[in-house]
Amino acid sequence: MAERRRGAALEKALLDAAWAELADHGYARFTMDAVVKRAGTSPPVLYRRWPDRDELVRATIAHTLRENVLDVPDTGSLREDVLTLMREISATRLQLVTVMSVNLASYYQETGTSPGDLFDPSTTGRKEAVDVLFDRAVDRGEINPERLTERIKSLPFDLLRHEFLTTFAPVPDHVLEEIIDTIFLPLVR
Template sequence: MAERRRGTELENALLEAAWDELAENGYAGFTMDAVALRAGTSRPVLYRRWNDRHELVRAAIGRALDRDRPEIPDTGSLRGDVLTLMRELNAGRAQLTTVLSIHLAGYYQETGTSPADLRGAFAKGGPTRSDVLFTRAAERGEIKLEQVTERMKTLPFDLLRHEFLLTFAPVPDEMLVEIVDTLFLPLVRP
């Protein structure tokens, strides 16, 4: 007889099952029953933690974002930092971006929210990764921080997300280099 999971172990198993269900079947096929079956538990176990499937979806996404959060690189150059971060995101975020954008269309419609709202709900307090990267670049004299807008800071990552949504797959490395060298760096360098 298998030992019962409890506490953090059980919650992690439930959130992993919920994430897998979202990734494979999208929000349209996401039910508490399906998650309970996948996790090898019962619906009451889920309902003791989350009131409805909207709460469970948000919790599963929050866990996926935390689990796949890359470290802030420090390569010694803005180019190296942005490319390193893009490569890390590229390796682990194609599925997450697809789920957040495509598979959750019904969720956004039901809740009156958008992917930006959902991402914003999980934003950590304090400086963002790009804030850290750009502050370091300014301290090294690579850029003038006051001349770099928020849109400029997010451009390479927005383009990466756009490519994910066009292909549902990781982006070829040469395209990442092109985004950084041809589009991004000429905008932010004085």
């Protein structure tokens, strides 16, 4: 007989099951019953935590993003730090970006939200992680802090996401280098 899950372990199992449903079937075919079945639990267990599927989707996205924060590289240069991070994202995050953008399209339409609404950096810890790269580069004198807007900080990662969504494949290294060397670095120096 399987051990009964409780507390954080149960919540993680439910959110992992919800993510798997979103990844496999998208929001249009996402149901609370399918999550219950996949998690091997009962409806009251799920509904006690999230009363409807929209709240469950928001909790699932926040959970998945928190679970997928990458380690921040420290190579000694902004170019190599950002390139290393983009290589890691390219190698490991294609499904995450695809699900967030494509499989949740009907969620965004139904709820009047956008991917940006779900990518709250304060919830996921992503902003602090990436800001460390830029703070180090400023301290080393590599970049002009006055040119460092939030949009420019996110630019290489936005372009990486664009590549994912136009190719549905990991991004080749020469494309990552072009994004950094010809678009991003000239804007911050």
